[in-house]
Ligand SMILES: Nc1nc2c(c(=O)[nH]1)N[C@@H](CN(C=O)c1ccc(C(=O)N[C@@H](CCC(=O)O)C(=O)O)cc1)CN2
């Protein structure tokens with residue numbers, strides 16, 4: 031995938047179309063489970079008033095219900111004591127009618143995120159953040175729950191690169207939600223993976239070596255066109271709200287207008303990774319109801 035001509039524009043990787051294909055697959059499987067008297071159920075817990083979190087939670091609940099699953103939502107005030115949140119998690123763990131449990135992040139500062147995620151029964155941990163699930167992925171196992179955004183990134187990459195083995199993948203940003211699990215999945219695919227972060231000496235130089243560049247730094251416009259090797263595939267995980275003269279706009283971490291002239295393929299923001307995160311959450315909830323981890327997603331026919 032190499033193109034240097036000045037008229038070149040990258041292929042857009044359509045996350046909405048890809049997500050629709052996956053949602054269709056989940057909806058079909060939900061029908062089969064319902065025929066056996068099982069309705070997959072997801073408990074969604076939101077603590078506090080973060081406006082973006084409210085939107086994400088609302089979108090997740092809609093998506094859950096659109097594929098025929100059940101959602102149970104809990105909205106707790108920002109001052110909720112950690113012990114109270116842990117009690118709720120504990121009651122959801124023992125409720126046989128609840129298959130998946132999701133605690134929306136970020137949590138208020140007085141709550142220890144790790145304590146809460148580790149309180150969720152690993153088999154119901156549809157975010158894949160529990161230390162048992164993270165640990166499985168860290169040692170190359172994919173029989174646990176795998177974080178939704180990472181699974182989504184891999185699916186989008188596979189759409190344009192059927193064989194990832196041997197490719198040089200550079201990840202910018204090493205969060206437990208995105209960067210680290212995505213690195214693990216790409217390592218499992220046979221990529222050479224470089225993980226970069228705030229302390230990395232020369233992130234641009236690392237990025238320029240990438241066949242696959244995954245950017246999850248949370249920094250609008252961080253990646254410029256000259257950071258991208260011609261023909262690279264760019265996955266932009268960033269979601270940044272920027273104010274402009276004509277109102278607010280959502281942009282990624284990649285300077286899209288520059289990158290589109292260099293990359294072979296790129297995910298847009300919005301409409302790239304974001305919709306896949308939600309579709310993969312539905313898949314994980316289905317898997318939890320089936321009593322198994324995320325597993326391998328079937329290779330779907332082209333979405334677009
Ligand atoms: N418990 C979790 N918390 C958080 C996660 C997570 O996976 N589990 N990820 C993010 C937020 N997130 C889901 O929770 C999320 C963010 C954005 C999108 C999305 O579809 N974005 C749109 C554009 C955004 C917009 O228009 O506002 C897109 O990219 O097209 C989905 C999910 C942090 N917290």
Ligand SMILES: [Mg+2]
Nearest residue numbers: 301302303304
């Ligand atoms: Mg997106």
